[in-house]
Amino acid sequence: MSAVMITxxxxxxEKLPGKNTFCCDGRVMMAxxxxxxxxxxxxxxxxxxxxxxxxxxxxxxxxxxxxPVFAALLFLFVMAMLLRTSFSDPxxxxxxxxxxxxxxxxxxxxxxxxxxxxxxxxxxxxxxxxNNQIVKLxxxxxxxxxxPPRASHCSICDNCVDRFDHHCPWVGNCVGKxxxxxxxxxxxxxxxxxxxxxxxxxxxxxxxxVDSGFLNTLKETPGTVLEVLVCFFTxxxxxxxxxxxxxxxxxxxxTNEDIKGSWSGKNRVQNPYSHKNIIKxxxxxxxGPAYPSVLDRRGLMxxxxxxxxxxxxxxxxxxxxxxTTKTTAPLIPNEHTPDxxxxxxxxxxxxxxxxxxxxxxxxxxxxxxxxxxxxxxSIIKDKAH
Amino acid sequence: xxxxxxxxxxxxxxxxxxxxxxxxDYTNGTVCQFQTKFPSELETxxxxxxxxxxxxxxxxxxxxxxxxxxxxxxxxxxxxxxxYTIFLCMETHYEKVLKKIAKYIQEQNDKIYAPRGLLLTDPxxxxxxxIEITIFExxxxxx
Numbered sequence: 458m459s460a461v462m463i464t465x466x467x468x469x470x471e472k473l474p475g476k477n478t479f480c481c482d483g484r485v486m487m488a489x490x491x492x493x494x495x496x497x498x499x500x501x502x503x504x505x506x507x508x509x510x511x512x513x514x515x516x517x518x519x520x521x522x523x524x525p526v527f528a529a530l531l532f533l534f535v536m537a538m539l540l541r542t543s544f545s546d547p548x549x550x551x552x553x554x555x556x557x558x559x560x561x562x563x564x565x566x567x568x569x570x571x572x573x574x575x576x577x578x579x580x581x582x583x584x585x586x587x588n589n590q591i592v593k594l595x596x597x598x599x600x601x602x603x604x605p606p607r608a609s610h611c612s613i614c615d616n617c618v619d620r621f622d623h624h625c626p627w628v629g630n631c632v633g634k635x636x637x638x639x640x641x642x643x644x645x646x647x648x649x650x651x652x653x654x655x656x657x658x659x660x661x662x663x664x665x666x667v668d669s670g671f672l673n674t675l676k677e678t679p680g681t682v683l684e685v686l687v688c689f690f691t692x693x694x695x696x697x698x699x700x701x702x703x704x705x706x707x708x709x710x711x712t713n714e715d716i717k718g719s720w721s722g723k724n725r726v727q728n729p730y731s732h733k734n735i736i737k738x739x740x741x742x743x744x745g746p747a748y749p750s751v752l753d754r755r756g757l758m759x760x761x762x763x764x765x766x767x768x769x770x771x772x773x774x775x776x777x778x779x780x781t782t783k784t785t786a787p788l789i790p791n792e793h794t795p796d797x798x799x800x801x802x803x804x805x806x807x808x809x810x811x812x813x814x815x816x817x818x819x820x821x822x823x824x825x826x827x828x829x830x831x832x833x834x835s836i837i838k839d840k841a842h
Numbered sequence: 843x844x845x846x847x848x849x850x851x852x853x854x855x856x857x858x859x860x861x862x863x864x865x866x867d868y869t870n871g872t873v874c875q876f877q878t879k880f881p882s883e884l885e886t887x888x889x890x891x892x893x894x895x896x897x898x899x900x901x902x903x904x905x906x907x908x909x910x911x912x913x914x915x916x917x918x919x920x921x922x923x924x925x926y927t928i929f930l931c932m933e934t935h936y937e938k939v940l941k942k943i944a945k946y947i948q949e950q951n952d953k954i955y956a957p958r959g960l961l962l963t964d965p966x967x968x969x970x971x972x973i974e975i976t977i978f979e980x981x982x983x984x985x
Binding site: 533534537538541550551553554556557560561585586587588592594602605606607619620639642729730740741743744745746747748749751752753 | 861862863866868869870871872907908909910914915917918919921922925926927929934935936937940966967968969970971972974
């Protein structure tokens, strides 16, 4: 019984660490929990269908045929932006291969010098000067890299994302450098669509009530009540979110930085990435170059598997990228570990360091704890300081 | 056999002595730039000027890719008007420059680095984080 190795070609997405799901042979990339995303789709498609079914025939005839046409265009734009945000790579940084990780570790050891036994080594931080501001780059124990400025590790997707904004359960993906503008256009166009449907619902009800009376109108077009309810509740959160992100874009800040208060002005700390000009900031974020994905999802690689087993795709691969750090996280506390936790270092080594730091707002999913409400309350908190 | 300098042969026959990683230079912000500091491991293999010239050219190419100018704004606005469907058929400016970069690195490897037993890896294969330089064992010195 000799073990015969079969070499087969697999796509690189099958071997990527992290908790993403991939569809269409690597073309589509999303987070694992997609429930709220399906709810978003259902609400948008459902409400628009009701609008086209109940209101549009009456309004097209009695007011203008342009109304359903414009609604259709807006609806298509909203769907395109939503799908683009949800399905694209937000800007995930690939993890360091073993040689790079070792090289970085050696640099860290060299920088730290000799640490006497019993003392904890200094935290893994690199200081860089950006536009006359000192920015600290943190070391990511999961990805084994020093995170570039503005990058953050999303604990839901288990990836470091460049220019990390937040993890949005409504779109079922992280929002980062590559898909932020699509996310913003999605919220903006959704606000417009919601206002549009709400307005024309009211117009329709008023116009029809003049002819048939209010109660009869509601009986003839029961969909209207549902639409008005959905639009009314959606309006506040979506328009608020759009306003919040417009504010962030004009200052060239991310939600993550805003929540952490990185550039809140304490200790004369200013945002080094801002051009100090609202127009320039908006242009950079919305009309800047389209960054390519650095994750080669559809590239081919060789995988050796023994012929005797029916090996699932997650078995041994030639590209040995570490999956998690649960067993390999060094027993080195970081700067956020308080001194009294030192005895339980063995326990904390099993968890990802500083989970609160790395967690994006509202990773859990009841609709009430949506990122936008957390972000808005944080603005109120900031103002109260 | 030690005289063949083709990359395929290098990869298959030569043993890897070490790898050097040129890190990113963040002094101008998040734009993709690499440090031009000459690593000590390469002192015996290549000229400092040559190395700095390579990294500087790469930096200029990346700066061209990420430049915020009228071309990028035009591309952005046009794409937005078509709901970004235009990217299904058109290549972005960044992708065009990445192809130029890949060609440049191939050329540098063939002309300058492979004859010296070195190999540059395109940074895009390392997530635009580092320029990986593989140092192969110097067989010409003999054992």
